[in-house]
Every structure is written in structure tokens, then in C-alpha cells.
Amino acid sequence: TTPKIMEQLGLPVKDLYYYSELTWGGIPDGTKVAKGEPLYPRIDVLPDGRTLIGATKKSAGMVYNPETGRREPYGAGQPAREAQGAKGKKSQTPEEAKAAAALAKVAAAKELAAQKAGSAADAASDAAAAAGDAAKAVGGAVLAVAAVAKARVSQAAEDARRKALEVKAATIDKARGNAAGSETPETAAPERPAPEVTLDDFQKLDLRVARILTAEPVPKSRKLMKLTVDIGGEERDIVSGIAQHYTPEQLVGRNVIVIKNLKPARLFGIMSYGMLLAASDGEGNLVLADAPDIASGSKVK
Numbered sequence: 214t215t216p217k218i219m220e221q222l223g224l225p226v227k228d229l230y231y232y233s234e235l236t237w238g239g240i241p242d243g244t245k246v247a248k249g250e251p252l253y254p255r256i257d258v259l260p261d262g263r264t265l266i267g268a269t270k271k272s273a274g275m276v277y278n279p280e281t282g283r284r285e286p287y288g289a290g291q292p293a294r295e296a297q298g299a300k301g302k303k304s305q306t307p308e309e310a311k312a313a314a315a316l317a318k319v320a321a322a323k324e325l326a327a328q329k330a331g332s333a334a335d336a337a338s339d340a341a342a343a344a345g346d347a348a349k350a351v352g353g354a355v356l357a358v359a360a361v362a363k364a365r366v367s368q369a370a371e372d373a374r375r376k377a378l379e380v381k382a383a384t385i386d387k388a389r390g391n392a393a394g395s396e397t398p399e400t401a402a403p404e405r406p407a408p409e410v411t412l413d414d415f416q417k418l419d420l421r422v423a424r425i426l427t428a429e430p431v432p433k434s435r436k437l438m439k440l441t442v443d444i445g446g447e448e449r450d451i452v453s454g455i456a457q458h459y460t461p462e463q464l465v466g467r468n469v470i471v472i473k474n475l476k477p478a479r480l481f482g483i484m485s486y487g488m489l490l491a492a493s494d495g496e497g498n499l500v501l502a503d504a505p506d507i508a509s510g511s512k513v514k
Contacts, residue, residue, distance in 0.1 A: 222246055375433070382437070382480045419474040420490070420513035421445070422504040428461035431481050439483055440464065444473060445510020452485035458499045470502045470513055 216226045223244040258264055263278055278285055423442040431437035436454040438461070451471065455464075470490045477486050490502040504511070 378481055379434075382434075417474075418472055421471055421473045422468055422507050422509055422511040422513065423451075423471045423473075423487075424509040425464045425467050425469060428459075428464040430456050430461070431483065434481055437481060438464070440489075442469075442471065442487070443509050444471070445508075447510075449486040450484065451487045451489065452480040452483050453489045455489070455491070455499065455501070459501070467501070468504045468507065468509065470504055 215230050216228075219226050219230075222240060223246050224240065256264060421444050423444045425440055425442050426448065427441040429439050431439050431452065434456070436456050437452055438454070438456040438459070440451045440453060441448060442451055472488045472490070475486075475488050477484055479485070491499050492502065493499045504513070
């Protein structure tokens, strides 16, 4: 029976099948389904007591004859049996004729009901297939909407991360009191005197002469400049807020003074290893502290 089912479904037919191979939804799109003969033939009991089995389009029905105990083609021996029955039967009374007619109507009604049930089963199968296609379409739409939502969430998270980096950079720049990194002119209010420091405090700062090798603006920042400097043969990156006061061409080849032992900090995703010294007049003007005629790496005392 299983090979016949597979043949009607348009699937490969083989001699042996395992239950684990029969998975749901394994029929590829576009598979042509064949309408075959019934796999389980209909069985009817004839008026003469014989059993009619499996009448299909391709093969005539077989009749089980209880007298011989064998199956024989439908119609075999029928004329002789009818003649024998006619001899042994008496003429029917009107009541018997009515009962026979009623039985015939019942048999016809059963056959009609069976045909309608088969049509209903076919309709239910078509409806189930349509529902499966609709479910696939809905599933695809849901996945597409989820992908768009995920992309929007990722973009929002990236925007928030960049904004947080900008705020952090501005906060660090202000807290460190980096005059070279300040973007806003100093106010006219009088400055408070700086606290006194001891010589030991000053000597903790490692001030060195550095030669600027490269300079480039930091993307998406108006004030930051990324510098590569040479300090006595050691190259390091320093991010400084001087982009509004100097161009890269004005900086390359220049000797400046830096704090070499300043704790590294990350600004706009770039690690900065030091700080440039500069002077500001409180009116938005800024000038770097230069050391033009001394070797790179020289210690500032």
C-alpha cells in the first residue's frame, strides 16, 4: 500500500520504507499528484449472498462465492443462478415488493452518501493544502518585519553609542582642564588661583619635546585632531582638541611639548597616549608650546 501512496503523491517509489523517513512537509513545490485508483476497494453484499470486492476502473470487481469458497469475476454464473432462483421463488406479494423497493432505495442512498463523503474528503484535503500555503506566506511576512525591526534597533543602538562617546570625550576634556582641547572660549569671569604644588608634584610630570609626524582630523568631530608624534625614537598617538586652531599642514614637522606619562584615554574610539601643552588668552585664541631648536625626546625641566 505504501508504494501506491508514494506513487500517487509524485514521490520516489522503493520497496522498503521506514517510519522515520516519513516527515511532514517533504513534498517539493510543483510536484504533480496523480489521481489513482482506490487503495482500499469498496465491499458490497449482493442480493444473492455473494460479496462484491474492489470494482475499479482498471480491473473488474471480484465476487466471493460462499458456495465454492473462491473469488470469481463479477457476473460469472449469474444467469444460471438467476434461473435457479426464479424456479425456487414464488411470486412476490405487494408487501414484499414494497419492502424490496425500500431496500433498493436504502442501498442507493448509501451509495450516494459514500460518493458525497469522498467529495468532502477531497475538498478538505484541498483546503488543508491552501491553509499550509497561507501559513508559509504569513511566516515569511513575519520574518521580514522582524528583520526590519532588528535593523532599526541596531541603528538606534549605534547612534546612542556614538552620542555617549561624544559626551564622554567632552567630559574628560573638561575635567582634565586641557586648554588645548577646549572648544569654548574662556569666560570673562576671573580665574581662581591654582593651588600650590611642591617640587615633588611637578617632578611627577614627564614633560618631553615631541616631533609631529602626521596629523589628521578625527571623523565626526569638529575639534579633535589625531597626531602621531616621535618622542626620542618612540612613536605614539595623541588626540588633541586643536582642529579649530591648526590645519594638518601647519602641524606636521613641528616640535611641541607633551606630557608623556599622562594616563591613556579613549576619545572617539581612539586611544590617546599623552597631552600637548598650549597657551590660551581667554578670547578663543590658542597657541601650542613649541621647542623648535631642540631634539625630539628632550626633557622639559
